[in-house]
Amino acid sequence: MLAFDHTDAEADIIADHLIDCELRGLSFGGLPRALSVIDRLRDTSTPRRPITVLKESPVSASLDGGDQVGYLVGLRATEMAIEKARSTGLAVVGASKTWYTGMFSYYLERVTQAGFAGMIAGSGGQKVAPHGGTEGRFSTNPIAFGFPSDGAPVIWDIGTAGVMLGEVVLKERLGQELDEGLAFGPDGQPTRDPAAALKGAFTVWGGHKGSGLAMVVQLLGMLAGQAAAPLSLRDCGFFMIVVDPALLGDAADFQARVAAYADSLRATRPLDPARPVRVPFERSSAERERRLAANAIEVPDLVYEGLREAAGATQAQPGVEA
Amino acid sequence: MLAFDHTDAEADIIADHLIDCELRGLSFGGLPRALSVIDRLRDTSTPRRPITVLKESPVSASLDGGDQVGYLVGLRATEMAIEKARSTGLAVVGASKTWYTGMFSYYLERVTQAGFAGMIAGSGGQKVAPHGGTEGRFSTNPIAFGFPSDGAPVIWDIGTAGVMLGEVVLKERLGQELDEGLAFGPDGQPTRDPAAALKGAFTVWGGHKGSGLAMVVQLLGMLAGQAAAPLSLRDCGFFMIVVDPALLGDAADFQARVAAYADSLRATRPLDPARPVRVPFERSSAERERRLAANAIEVPDLVYEGLREAAGATQAQPGVEA
Numbered sequence: 001m002l003a004f005d006h007t008d009a010e011a012d013i014i015a016d017h018l019i020d021c022e023l024r025g026l027s028f029g030g031l032p033r034a035l036s037v038i039d040r041l042r043d044t045s046t047p048r049r050p051i052t053v054l055k056e057s058p059v060s061a062s063l064d065g066g067d068q069v070g071y072l073v074g075l076r077a078t079e080m081a082i083e084k085a086r087s088t089g090l091a092v093v094g095a096s097k098t099w100y101t102g103m104f105s106y107y108l109e110r111v112t113q114a115g116f117a118g119m120i121a122g123s124g125g126q127k128v129a130p131h132g133g134t135e136g137r138f139s140t141n142p143i144a145f146g147f148p149s150d151g152a153p154v155i156w157d158i159g160t161a162g163v164m165l166g167e168v169v170l171k172e173r174l175g176q177e178l179d180e181g182l183a184f185g186p187d188g189q190p191t192r193d194p195a196a197a198l199k200g201a202f203t204v205w206g207g208h209k210g211s212g213l214a215m216v217v218q219l220l221g222m223l224a225g226q227a228a229a230p231l232s233l234r235d236c237g238f239f240m241i242v243v244d245p246a247l248l249g250d251a252a253d254f255q256a257r258v259a260a261y262a263d264s265l266r267a268t269r270p271l272d273p274a275r276p277v278r279v280p281f282e283r284s285s286a287e288r289e290r291r292l293a294a295n296a297i298e299v300p301d302l303v304y305e306g307l308r309e310a311a312g313a314t315q316a317q318p319g320v321e322a
Numbered sequence: 323m324l325a326f327d328h329t330d331a332e333a334d335i336i337a338d339h340l341i342d343c344e345l346r347g348l349s350f351g352g353l354p355r356a357l358s359v360i361d362r363l364r365d366t367s368t369p370r371r372p373i374t375v376l377k378e379s380p381v382s383a384s385l386d387g388g389d390q391v392g393y394l395v396g397l398r399a400t401e402m403a404i405e406k407a408r409s410t411g412l413a414v415v416g417a418s419k420t421w422y423t424g425m426f427s428y429y430l431e432r433v434t435q436a437g438f439a440g441m442i443a444g445s446g447g448q449k450v451a452p453h454g455g456t457e458g459r460f461s462t463n464p465i466a467f468g469f470p471s472d473g474a475p476v477i478w479d480i481g482t483a484g485v486m487l488g489e490v491v492l493k494e495r496l497g498q499e500l501d502e503g504l505a506f507g508p509d510g511q512p513t514r515d516p517a518a519a520l521k522g523a524f525t526v527w528g529g530h531k532g533s534g535l536a537m538v539v540q541l542l543g544m545l546a547g548q549a550a551a552p553l554s555l556r557d558c559g560f561f562m563i564v565v566d567p568a569l570l571g572d573a574a575d576f577q578a579r580v581a582a583y584a585d586s587l588r589a590t591r592p593l594d595p596a597r598p599v600r601v602p603f604e605r606s607s608a609e610r611e612r613r614l615a616a617n618a619i620e621v622p623d624l625v626y627e628g629l630r631e632a633a634g635a636t637q638a639q640p641g642v643e644a
Contacts, residue, residue, distance in 0.1 A: 059381055059412045060569040090381045090414055094570040117545055133590030133599040145538040147545075154541065156534040188591050206528050212478040212602050213535075215587065216467040219476065222579050223439055223469075225571055241563060247382040248416040249547055257544050265537065268455030269510050277455040280534050 004041040005048070010072055017071040017102050022297045024284035028166055029103050032303045037069055037100060038310045046234055051076055054225075059088050062225060065098030067234055073098040074238055078107040081242040082114045089244040094224030099124075099234045105157040105281060107240070108146030112153035115251060116242045120144045123221025123237040128161045129201040131211035134188035136201040139236070140165060141217035148245070150259035155281035160214035162203040168194045326363040327370065332394055339393045339424050344619045346606035350488055351425045354625045359391055359422055360632045368556055373398055373417075376547075381410050384547060387420030389556055395420040396560055400429040403564040404436045411566040416546030421446075421556045427479040427603060429562070430468030434475035437573060438564045442466045445543025445559040450483045451523040453533035456510035458523040461558070462487060463539035470567070472581035477603035482536035484525040490516045 006014070014037070022030035049066035051073055056062070061080045065073035077093040084091035104120040111118035124139030144157035163182045171178055172194035183197030184190055191197055204211045221237025245254040268277040291297055299307075328336070336359070343352035371388035373395055378384070383402045387395035399415040406413035426442040433440035446461030466479035485504045493500055494516035505519030506512055513519055526533045543559025567576040590599040613619055621629075 055570060057411060057569060059410055062570040088381055089379060090412055092412055092565055092569060117541075130587055130590055130599050132593055132597055133587075134593050135591045137587055137590055145541070147541045154537070156538050158531045158534060188593075205531065209480045209527065210531075212480060215476070215602070216478050219439075219467070219469045219580060219583065222583065223565070223567055223570060223576060227579070241565075243414055243545070243563075245545055247379060247414060248377060248384040248545060254545060257549070258541060261541065261544065265452055265455075265459055268452055268459055269457045271454055271456050271510075275454055277452050280537070 013075055014069065014071045017075075017106055019297075020106055020288070021103055022299070023288040023291045024103075024105075025287035025291075026103060026284060028164065031299050031307060032166075033100070035303065035306045035310065040099065041069070059084060059091050061091075061093045063093065063095035064225075065095050065238075067097050067099075070098045070101030070236060070238065074101045074104075074107050075110075077238060077240055078110050081118070081240050082111060082116065085116050085242040085244050086114070089247040091242045093240045093242075095238040096221075096225030097235065098238060099236050101236055101238050103157065104142055104144035105146070105155045105284070108144055108155045108157070109153060111242055112146045112148040112155065115148050115255070116244050117147050118145070118240065118242045121217040121220040121237075121239045123218045123224075123226055123239075125235065127165065127202060128204050128214060129184060130215065131204055131208045134184040134201060138204065138214040138218050139221075140202075141214045141221075143213065143217050147258050148255050149262060150255045151262060152279075152282055152285055154258060154262055154279055157280070158205075160205050160210060160217060162205045165202075168197050168202070172198065335397055336391065336393045339397075339428055341619075342428055342610070343425055344621070345610040345613045346425075346427075347609035347613075348425060348606060350486065353621050353629060354488075355422070357625065357628045357632065362421065363391070381406060381413050383413075383415045385415065385417035386547075387417050387560075389419055389421075392420045392423030392558060392560065396423045396426075396429050397432075399560060399562055400432050403440070403562050404433060404438065407438050407564040407566050408436070411569040413564045415562045415564075417560040418543075418547030419557065420560060421558050423558055423560050425479065426464055426466035427468070427477045427606070430466055430477045430479070431475060433564055434468045434470040434477065437470050437577070438566050439469050440467070440562065440564045443539040443542040443559075443561045445540045445546075445548055445561075447557065449487065449524060450526050450536060451506060452537065453526055453530045456506040456523060460526065460536040460540050461543075462524075463536045463543075465535065465539050469580050470577050471584060472577045473584060474601075474604055474607055476580060476584055476601055479602070480527075482527050482532060482539060484527045487524075490519050490524070494520065 018030050018034050046067045048068050051066045051068055052064045054062045054064050063077055073095050077095045081091040081093045101122050107120060108118050121143045123141055126136035128138040128140060129135055130137050140159045140161040142159045146153055146155040177192040178194055178197060181203060183202050185196035185200040204214050220239040224237040224239040226235055226237030245251045262279045265277055265279050270276050340352050340356050368389045370390050373388045373390055374386045376384045376386050385399055395417050399417045403413040403415045423444050429442060430440050443465045445463055448458035450460040450462060451457055452459050462481045462483040464481045468475055468477040499514040500516055500519060503525060505522060505524050507518035507522040526536050542561040546559040546561040548557055548559030567573045584601045587599055587601050592598050
């Protein structure tokens with residue numbers, strides 16, 4: 001990651017995000033994603049510019065991501081939001097002109113470590129059809145909320161599409177069909193062919209209600225500065241709100257109540273005694289503990305070789321000043 | 323509504339909310355709900371107190387709802403959030419000790435009329451089971467977002483339960499069975515019997531992902547001041563954030579982009595040509611136009627008689643000083 005004119009500090013931020021995904025067992029966002037990032041960095045048609053602050057107030061900042069990878073822009077947004085919330089208790093930060101904003105739980109863990117609650121929404125190019133439609137109007141549009149707690153933070157992080165882009169690409173490579181109901185071809189007809197789906201649109205998660213949530217995320221991305229109809233994959237919107245619980249009550253008491261509530265969720269009488277009710281974030285957090293204790297992650301050979309190749313290729317490539 | 327010691331202004335607020343629901347065709351939240359409100363007001367075991375501000379900053383307020391009906395508390399919260407956002411661009415308001423907070427789109431229409439975007443989440447007593455569980459841990463937990471636009475505002479407003487309390491109560495009265503998969507009895511077994519469902523728990527909407535969203539709403543309600551395990555139906559949490567789009571960019575440009583995006587949603591190639599893609603709020607807004615033009619709403623005889631009876635009863639009841 002040192003290539004493509006990233007500083008050591010920038011490379012560390014990107015690597016930390018990717019490795020955290022691997023540790024948490026979310027390998028889709030981990031090292032395989034590094035290969036896609038490198039592909040994107042090789043396309044120099046939109047050169048990187050420094051991240052700039054377009055507008056700022058004591059409670060807000062609007063960032064131009066400078067066509068930088070989202071791990072850098074997302075972390076900068078998070079740090080600004082936390083800093084502002086430390087002084088005013090409340091902050092909103094928007095960013096646009098960025099891509100691959102990563103796992104929102106990564107940023108929200110920082111927010112909860114600062115003792116704050118937060119929300120992040122991320123929009124992008126139009127690839128997912130609204131309920132009742134067959135053309136893309138949303139991106140896979142993740143949305144996430146995080147809450148600080150006496151125990152582990154509670155962080156909920158979902159995508160609003162019925163299928164992930166990476167899943168469809170993988171099925172195409174493996175020559176497999178998609179499940180029913182996940183995509184439309186460019187002709188607007190339902191399809192199970194991944195190639196047709198990639199030229200057409202994916203379905204949204206959650207029917208009518210889920211479609212509304214995906215729309216909300218797209219509108220929050222527009223509030224963050226994204227265009228109404230982004231044509232480029234580089235034009236993501238990143239919207240973040242951070243709240244200090246002390247604004248509305250006693251912060252320590254809130255963290256205790258969150259922990260007690262998480263316990264009560266886990267203790268819910270289960271439908272199947274073998275499958276207790278889970279609290280979001282706890283499984284991936286436990287996975288991280290386990291892998292850190294083992295001091296090992298498993299990486300598929302194909303990804304490992306790809307990264308070795310990319311490392312060779314990028315080291316050979318002269319740095320270009322942004 | 324003048325009875326139970328409400329002032330003229332308070333009665334107007336309650337009536338305006340209920341009538342707006344009727345005009346928009348959301349009759350579940352309209353005049354039939356007035357009967358439930360009256361029932362609740364008759365129970366004087368928790369007397370109404372004035373709404374008080376527990377904590378306040380330039381960007382926030384925390385309200386004790388004084389066990390007042392939510393239409394009053396929600397509007398007060400909305401007015402405070404709008405006023406603060408006018409000066410700082412951003413506001414968070416939480417309220418607790420209130421009940422029946424009404425249709426969140428009602429408050430968000432005010433927010434969008436002021437040119438702001440907003441989010442509201444509302445929690446309550448534990449009646450809905452998390453995914454994989456058979457005991458209540460959420461209320462029916464509505465969540466809503468609103469965005470100002472050059473055209474009609476875009477307001478999305480959903481409940482996160484698989485079924486509404488009112489629907490279950492109605493089925494019980496009519497002696498009808500619930501659909502499959504909507505409820506558990508007090509024994510934790512799936513049931514189609516509304517009476518058993520009312521003693522047990524309802525299922526959550528949207529499976530695993532929807533269950534997470536319902537949890538988020540419950541935690542936002544706790545952030546607003548609700549207890550971790552509210553036992554009383556009167557202990558709802560109401561959480562609201564208002565953002566001035568001018569904080570992050572050009573406000574007029576944002577409203578134009580929202581309108582253009584809503585148009586592009588409507589113009590999405592539909593799966594069924596007879597069923598165009600809808601934008602949230604537009605249907606109920608059109609219903610309101612139609613009923614206002616006709617200058618009439620239809621109210622079931624049973625509700626009409628109930629309201630006449632209640633009016634007689636409450637007029638006969640002497641006012642009690644709070």
